[in-house]
Amino acid sequence: MPFCSTPDVPLAADEIARLSALPDGAHEVKPVLGCELEPGHGGPHWAQGQAEDWGSGSIKNWWLRWDEATGLREWAHDDTCRVDSTAGDPDHDICLLPAGHAGGHSWAI
Numbered sequence: 001m002p003f004c005s006t007p008d009v010p011l012a013a014d015e016i017a018r019l020s021a022l023p024d025g026a027h028e029v030k031p032v033l034g035c036e037l038e039p040g041h042g043g044p045h046w047a048q049g050q051a052e053d054w055g056s057g058s059i060k061n062w063w064l065r066w067d068e069a070t071g072l073r074e075w076a077h078d079d080t081c082r083v084d085s086t087a088g089d090p091d092h093d094i095c096l097l098p099a100g101h102a103g104g105h106s107w108a109i
Helices: 013-020
Strands: 045-053 059-066 073-076
Touching (some): 013 045
Antiparallel strands (some): 045 059
């Protein structure tokens, strides 16, 4: 299933610098983010800008949340959804979108 087709959102230089400077950043910061939800979802768009991995399963996510209609654009630290695709299966997937997200889980998108 494809991701939402809203236009990608460029990050400002200060946002990239701030996310890149996080001491426990888990990945390289992308200068442009796209919505990670499924097409036709309700509510705002979401994209992960960075994750801080503090070890022992403790992760702080930096989510960019925006709404084209209202002009809302903000950083959020919502928990990760973490719903299992198949309980009891050692190879199961865990949803990595924000908790309470609109639409399907990440393994189905």
